Amino acid sequence: ICLGALLVIVFVYRNLDKIKAFIADQFFDNDPALAIDANGSRDIAHVLTANNKNYLILYGSQTGTAEDYARKFGKELTARFHLNVMCADLENFDFDSLNSLPEGVIATFVISTYGEGDFPDGAVNFEQYLNEVEDSPDALDNLRFSIFGLGNTTYEFYNGAAKKALEKLTAAGAQLIGEMGVGDDGAGTTDEDYMAWKDETMGHIAKVLDLHEQEQEYTPSFTYTKLESLTDSVSLGEPAKQYLPPRDLPTNATTGKQRGPFDLALPYVAPITASRELFQSADRNCIHTEFDISGSEITYETGDHLAIWPSNATEKVQQFLSVFQLDGDEIFDLTPLDATIKPPFLCPTTIAAAVTHYIEITGPISRQSLGLLATYAPAEIKDRVTALSKDKDLFSSEILAKKFNLADALLYLNDNKPWEGVPWTLLIELLPKLLPRYYSISSSALAEPTVIHATSIVENTPNEATGHNTVGVTTNLLRELQLAKSGDSAAQAQMPVHYALDGPRGLYHGGKLPVHVRHSTFRLPSNLAVPVIMIGPGTGVAPFRGFVRERAKMAELDPELLPKMGKMFLFYGSRDESDYLYRDEWVQHATTLGDKFEIDVALSRAQAKKVYVQHRLAQRKEEVAQLLNSGAHVYVCGDAKRMARDVQRALADILAAVKDISPDEGQEIIKAMKVAGRYQEDIW
Ligand code: FAD
Structure with a gap:
């Protein structure tokens, strides 16, 4: 037995890399963002060297936006300076060798912030690593880096994750190239924030690495192969490999349920x-x-x-295929040119399937994308397209303000005629994934x-x-x-x-x-007795419907709980009676929950002067203040742009009035409530 065990240990030790690669292949194969080297190594310096890369981009993305910007940054570095860029998810690496990257390699971090200033789930290991090194001023003294954060000013901890990363990287001795960039989704300026940071940062990088700008040239990251036959292994837009015939999703043998994880x-x-x-x-x-x-x-x-x-609508798919004169039936496969790249979606597939299910084709077009497409613009409009891609204001008034998607913009610029000759692989690499x-x-x-x-x-x-x-x-x-x-x-x-x-x-x-x-952190207080104030106009009422149903069900299952419950006070708003959501249900819940539930409704257009939830809060200020005094938790859900701020201001004013303090001090109390988890937002 001992000899057998010893042999197994020796075998595992000698084949560790292959075993890791096998495991990665089995479990992560359908994650197209995964970038590891052929041996499954998680050693960042090793993977760069093994794949002959001379620039590193690492992203931490919760929903895919940071990944999209990271890829764009990489594509442009390659196009302008012919750098051999590796763009990878922070999740897939260990960072012990971050201070010994190959000679001349600069690292760019693109990190989004999630929740209360948190790192995205996949970047938690990176945060832990930074926590370990931040107290050693020379731990990263060889590292040169740049950083762009994606966040939202309506949140308390705006760009919290990128700011923390910057602080810890510099505390560990790493040298920042240029300035940190921050994108603000709250103001809807992420794209322009990115463009401004990118232009500035690329200038610094070119200086530091003594790079000279080349004629912009698109180099595909994949070999494109046209296939002839539509076999079962060709995706027609299935959301993951497991759904291809014969659809063998892992199932729990006892319950027969699909296991996931989903x-x-x-x-x-x-x-x-x-x-x-x-x-x-x-x-x-x-x-x-x-x-x-x-x-x-x-x-x-x-x-x-x-x-x-x-998936995308048929009309939009047809418009896209026709602008680029693409044959939707064409079957193709993408073979990455090196082991650090994975196809952005399930392949082989057809062009129509990719456009319908995998690529975002209808959102606003980015100025950078237009710039990259300018090379392929018909000769008579090339100058105009280039000028538009270089002028923020012109681009804003000519393209963004008209809410053009990519196909709309190109048709508009080319007098409703198609753009021939744009490489399909460029579109695959340029356009964001349909998330x-x-x-x-x-x-x-x-x-x-x-x-x-x-x-x-x-x-x-x-x-x-x-x-x-x-x-x-x-x-x-x-x-x-x-x-x-x-x-x-x-x-x-x-x-x-x-x-x-x-x-x-x-x-x-x-x-x-x-x-x-x-999973979110938006939760009712664990103590049933704590009162809650919920503010959710429009579809912002969604989670509160869940909260109230939860308490009503509790009361139904165990009537003795009802007297122990704190009050639930819901501030809801809609335009008028025609868009009053779940009207009948609230009446039902009020019957079950009695005085433990109250809904106050602001019908904004039911009278000459508009009335919103924040006005109703102010009108009910004594009751609101009393609930706050007795430890109520506050929940706000819905529009991040205006409503969340207006509500916060209204509550700060209520606190100021009843406590005889200034509105600023009221705001400070709310900030403290946020830190303590007593004021939670689920806003978008
Ligand atoms: P998208 O295709 O994503 O388009 C977004 C917007 O852009 C639309 O208004 C669209 O008309 C517009 N648009 C499209 N093309 C262009 C263009 N070329 N130029 C300019 N504008 C364009 N929403 C709810 O209704 N209920 C909820 O409970 C809810 N909860 C949410 C919770 C969270 C955590 C988050 C992040 C968001 C939540 N949302 C909710 C918003 C929701 O996720 C979607 O953003 C929303 O439903 C729009 O999705 P869509 O795919 O229909 O629009």
Whole structure:
């Protein structure tokens, strides 16, 4: 036995790298962002050397945006300076060799902030590493780095993760090249913030490394192979490899449920068991959708988020294919040119499948993307396209203000004629991935543990510049599913866009969509007696529906709990009666919960002067102050741009009035409440 054990140990030791690679392949293969070397090494310096890379970009991304910017930065460094860039997820590496990167290598970090100034989940190991080295002033004295953070000024800890990273890196002796850049999603300026930082930083990098700008040249990261036959291994837009025929998702042998884990790499294809229109309005829609998760081992908690994986509308796919004169039926495979790169989506696939399911084609176009496409602009408009890509204000008034997507912009610039000759591989590398959209779960894990409810306002506004409505990808898909389910084919036909509802190889037939749950920290107080003040106008009421359902279910299961509960005070707002969400349900809950639940409604357009939730808070200031005094927790959900700030100000003013302090001191109290977890926001 001892000899056998010894042999196994020796075998494992000698083949450690191969075993790691095998494990990585088995478990992470469908994560296209994964970048490790062929031997599965997590040693950052080793991977750079093994792949002959001379520039390092590491990203920490929660939803994919930081990854997108990191890739753009890498693509431009390669195009302008012919650098051999490695762009990788912080999650996939150990950093012990960060101070001994190959000669001349600079590292750029692109890090988004999540929650209360936190690092994204995948960058937690990096944060731990930084915590270990920050007290040693020479731990990273060989490292030269630049850093860009993605955040939102409406949050208390704006760009908290990138700021922490900067502080700890410099404390450990690393040398910052240029200035830290910060992108502000709250002001909607992330793209321009990035452009300003990128231009400045690339100038510094060129100086430090003595680089000379070359003619911008696109070099593909993949070998493109055209395939002839459509076999079962060709993706038609399946959300992950496991869904290709014969669809062998791991299943629990005892329960028969799909095991997962279901996350950004692998969603669960959930049947939609109910779907209904919540508004009674001629021109606005809000869809309530119920996803059945009973066939999976997915669990959720009240206050979590549901990620819904969309696909692009058929009309938009056709427009895109026709602008670039692409043959949707073409089958292709992408072979990465080195081991640090993975295809951005499941391959082999068809062009139509990639455009429908994997690439974001309808969002606002970035100035940098237009700049990279300028090389391929038809000769007669090349100068104009180049000028637009270089002039922030012109780009803003000519392209952004008109809400053009990429195809709209190119058609507009080229007199409605297509752009031929843009390499399809460039588009694959240039355009962001089609990412899931998040929804605050509006059901209660106690009341409905196997069903998840989402409440989504449909994004659909007329656009004179394009002549067609500007639409949101996911919410219109949810609406079409609702109309199809209810059999309202007339309304379905009138929708501005339509979707291939059956999905790839009929995977979504009968009304299904890929979803996964993202756990949040938005939770009711664990102590039942603590009162709660919830402020959620519009669809911001979603998690509070979950909270109230939770307490109502508790009271139903054990009536003795009711007297022990603290009051739940909900401030809700809508325009008028036609968009008053879940009106009947609140009445029902008030019956179950008695004086433990109250809803105060601001119907903003029901009178001449607009009334919003913050006005109602001010009108009920004595009760609000009394609840705050007795330790109430405050929850705010919904619009991050204005509402969250207005509500915070209103509450600070209430505190100022009752405590006889200044509004600034009121704000300080709220900040302290945030730190203590007594004031939580779920805003977007
Ligand atoms: P997208 O395709 O993402 O488009 C976004 C917006 O851009 C739309 O208004 C669209 O009309 C517009 N747009 C499209 N193309 C262009 C263009 N070329 N130029 C300019 N604008 C363009 N929403 C809810 O309704 N309910 C919730 O409970 C909810 N909870 C959320 C929780 C979290 C944590 C987060 C982050 C967001 C939440 N959201 C919620 C917002 C939600 O995730 C989506 O952003 C929203 O539903 C729009 O998604 P979409 O795919 O339909 O629109």
